[in-house]
Amino acid sequence: MTETSLPAKARRRGLSEAWFAWALIFPAVAFIGVIVAWPLLETIRLSFTNADMNSESWVGLSNYQKLLGSTKFFTIIGLTFYWMVLSVSLKLIVGLIGATLLSAAVPGRALFRMLIMPPWVIPIAIGCIGWLWVYNGQFGIVSGMAQRFGLLSGPFEFLAYKNSAFYSCIITDVWVGTPMVSLFFLAAMQGVSRDLYEAAWVDGAGRWYRFRRITIPQIMPVIVSMALLSAIWTFNSFDIIWILTQGGPRGGTTTMIIDTYKTAIGNFKFGEGSARAVAIVILLGLFSLLYLTLLNRVNKFYGVK
Amino acid sequence: MATLNLQNITKSFGASQVLKGIDLAIKDKEFVVFVGPSGCGKSTLLRIVAGLEEATSGAIVIEGTDVSALAPVDRGISMVFQSYALYPHLTVFENIAFPLRVQKLPETEVKSKVAKAAEILQLTEKLQLKPGQLSGGQRQRVAIGRSIVRNPKIFLFDEPLSNLDAALRGDMRVELSQLHRDLAATMIYVTHDQVEAMTMAHRIVVLNAGKVEQFGTPMELYHHPATRFVATFIGQPNMNLVPAKVLGYDTRGLAVELDGGAQLTLPVDGAAAKKGDRIEVGMRPENIHLGQGLSMKVRVLERLGGTSITYGHMDNGQRFCAALPGDADVAEGQTVDLSINPADCHVFDASGAVLRRLMAPALAA
Numbered sequence: 001m002t003e004t005s006l007p008a009k010a011r012r013r014g015l016s017e018a019w020f021a022w023a024l025i026f027p028a029v030a031f032i033g034v035i036v037a038w039p040l041l042e043t044i045r046l047s048f049t050n051a052d053m054n055s056e057s058w059v060g061l062s063n064y065q066k067l068l069g070s071t072k073f074f075t076i077i078g079l080t081f082y083w084m085v086l087s088v089s090l091k092l093i094v095g096l097i098g099a100t101l102l103s104a105a106v107p108g109r110a111l112f113r114m115l116i117m118p119p120w121v122i123p124i125a126i127g128c129i130g131w132l133w134v135y136n137g138q139f140g141i142v143s144g145m146a147q148r149f150g151l152l153s154g155p156f157e158f159l160a161y162k163n164s165a166f167y168s169c170i171i172t173d174v175w176v177g178t179p180m181v182s183l184f185f186l187a188a189m190q191g192v193s194r195d196l197y198e199a200a201w202v203d204g205a206g207r208w209y210r211f212r213r214i215t216i217p218q219i220m221p222v223i224v225s226m227a228l229l230s231a232i233w234t235f236n237s238f239d240i241i242w243i244l245t246q247g248g249p250r251g252g253t254t255t256m257i258i259d260t261y262k263t264a265i266g267n268f269k270f271g272e273g274s275a276r277a278v279a280i281v282i283l284l285g286l287f288s289l290l291y292l293t294l295l296n297r298v299n300k301f302y303g304v305k
Numbered sequence: 306m307a308t309l310n311l312q313n314i315t316k317s318f319g320a321s322q323v324l325k326g327i328d329l330a331i332k333d334k335e336f337v338v339f340v341g342p343s344g345c346g347k348s349t350l351l352r353i354v355a356g357l358e359e360a361t362s363g364a365i366v367i368e369g370t371d372v373s374a375l376a377p378v379d380r381g382i383s384m385v386f387q388s389y390a391l392y393p394h395l396t397v398f399e400n401i402a403f404p405l406r407v408q409k410l411p412e413t414e415v416k417s418k419v420a421k422a423a424e425i426l427q428l429t430e431k432l433q434l435k436p437g438q439l440s441g442g443q444r445q446r447v448a449i450g451r452s453i454v455r456n457p458k459i460f461l462f463d464e465p466l467s468n469l470d471a472a473l474r475g476d477m478r479v480e481l482s483q484l485h486r487d488l489a490a491t492m493i494y495v496t497h498d499q500v501e502a503m504t505m506a507h508r509i510v511v512l513n514a515g516k517v518e519q520f521g522t523p524m525e526l527y528h529h530p531a532t533r534f535v536a537t538f539i540g541q542p543n544m545n546l547v548p549a550k551v552l553g554y555d556t557r558g559l560a561v562e563l564d565g566g567a568q569l570t571l572p573v574d575g576a577a578a579k580k581g582d583r584i585e586v587g588m589r590p591e592n593i594h595l596g597q598g599l600s601m602k603v604r605v606l607e608r609l610g611g612t613s614i615t616y617g618h619m620d621n622g623q624r625f626c627a628a629l630p631g632d633a634d635v636a637e638g639q640t641v642d643l644s645i646n647p648a649d650c651h652v653f654d655a656s657g658a659v660l661r662r663l664m665a666p667a668l669a670a
Contacts, residue, residue, distance in 0.1 A: 195387075198357055202383065203378060204376075204404065
């Protein structure tokens with residue numbers, strides 16, 4: 001008796017449970033649908049049109065054919081990856097050094113921990129305006145100091161030349177991005193058991209040896225995941241470059257995101273701009289996939305399970 | 306292998322003094338256990354011997370050499386931590402090999418030393434696993450393996466069994482005693498568990514509030530506790546302490562009257578006691594049997610099979626515990642008549658110091 005009545009009861013309960021679950025996630029789904037999914041689908045649709053301010057009509061793959069046929073586009077991809085790799089590597093290295101210094105038992109380290117926050121806390125626009133003055137040739141501190149120490153014979157406008165503008169942007173990007181990396185590494189380092197260091201010390205391991213064979217492996221999962229996040233942010237870093245150079249001079253700091261913005265918003269070529277945006281999504285998607293596989297392996301290797 | 310002498314070790318953290326002048330002489334190949342309640346300073350003392358903490362004053366002498374100023378690795382000690390402190394990202398092999406890698410020994414030597422340690426500890430099959438794949442007891446053995454390969458003069462153990470479950474702890478106790486015999490090394494072992502102390506130690510150091518209460522063999526501590534603290538700390542269940550008054554002292558011993566009214570003549574050295582002095586008579590529950598003289602109302606009865614432990618009160622409200630034979634005819638709520646052989650009683654003066662027993666068993670020496 002009870003056995004036969006069970007399935008019906010279970011089904012009814014299952015149904016209401018499913019409805020309840022959908023009701024619970026509905027707000028989030030609606031939000032993501034409006035903010036993320038719809039714009040993404042609309043971008044993909046636009047990338048197959050020649051939409052501009054006045055009209056739009058279906059052009060099929062011609063936007064993509066144009067992109068693939070342009071050597072300039074591949075130069076921009078190359079520059080973007082160079083920008084990302086260089087900037088992320090510097091953020092990780094400086095962040096690791098910073099975290100190590102901050103975790104050292106020095107008097108007043110709480111103060112130092114607070115002092116590294118400003119680049120991250122103050123609005124990027126304000127920070128970048130500060131950097132604009134730093135890089136200024138006539139009044140900037142770098143140009144001025146270099147002249148005083150005899151490294152430069154005259155004023156040097158750092159943002160006016162392709163190479164110097166690119167590396168200046170890198171420095172500012174690292175300045176903005178490092179504090180958070182440092183804090184993540186610091187938190188991970190604090191999580192490493194003191195016993196491990198004491199055991200290694202009893203066995204005669206010096207400071208560098210302990211850092212190399214305990215600290216680094218223990219925080220490796222955090223290093224790897226931080227590298228992925230930082231890579232995505234840096235790849236799509238728009239505001240810093242836009243405020244400092246607007247992608248110039250002569251395309252010297254035009255990364256994919258700047259190129260997309262210039263095409264779509266600057267020149268009102270919504271169709272071509274969308275094709276560029278889709279290219280970014282595809283590249284970052286592939287990159288993330290590769291990275292997550294790697295992360296999985298790293299976690300396994302370092303015993304996180 | 307090595308002797309260890311601690312000379313007037315003190316340690317203060319800020320204003321609080323955790324070690325108040327420790328003097329110990331530990332013999333070669335001895336297994337010494339530091340035992341005491343938590344906060345007594347036993348772990349701090351071990352960490353000072355290891356070199357992980359610096360003593361505020363005093364000297365640590367290993368094999369005649371003052372090592373107080375040396376780094377841990379130069380002292381010839383190795384340490385096993387309570388948490389095992391295994392490196393989760395390294396295999397069992399590399400964990401055991403860690404100290405040898407630090408010394409940059411050639412690969413063949415590393416391999417043979419690790420293989421030897423693994424064989425002693427039955428870890429040969431597990432060498433390629435990560436610590437996360439091992440059971441608690443196996444991790445413990447890896448930690449011991451790491452301390453063996455350095456071939457230290459003195460092994461230090463900081464509560465190594467407290468993370469294991471009760472059954473495994475019993476097995477590991479036997480294994481550690483066996484290991485001590487095989488390695489014939491000086492070992493110092495810290496624990497808060499008096500059973501570990503009693504079963505493994507050649508000699509036990511009982512620490513309380515930063516001071517050595519007593520240093521002696523397990524049976525010395527059991528039969529001749531130097532202080533009231535040691536008497537109540539060693540032995541399970543705890544010793545009963547019954548307040549009493551001195552009636553007099555003669556060749557037969559110290560005549561006392563317990564607060565409940567019973568009178569006993571106890572064979573202890575009471576030359577210093579005066580009539581009317583307040584003292585405490587210590588009676589181990591296992592020395593008490595059914596008889597006449599003491600009476601107790603049983604509140605709780607624990608039948609363990611071999612023994613029946615009764616907890617309750619004497620007539621005057623004094624808490625009392627007795628370990629009676631397993632099938633003793635007692636029940637909860639019942640009043641039972643008990644007795645104790647006067648030779649089994651311990652007597653403590655008002656300061657907590659013991660009056661020496663004159664008729665203790667021979668084994669205690």
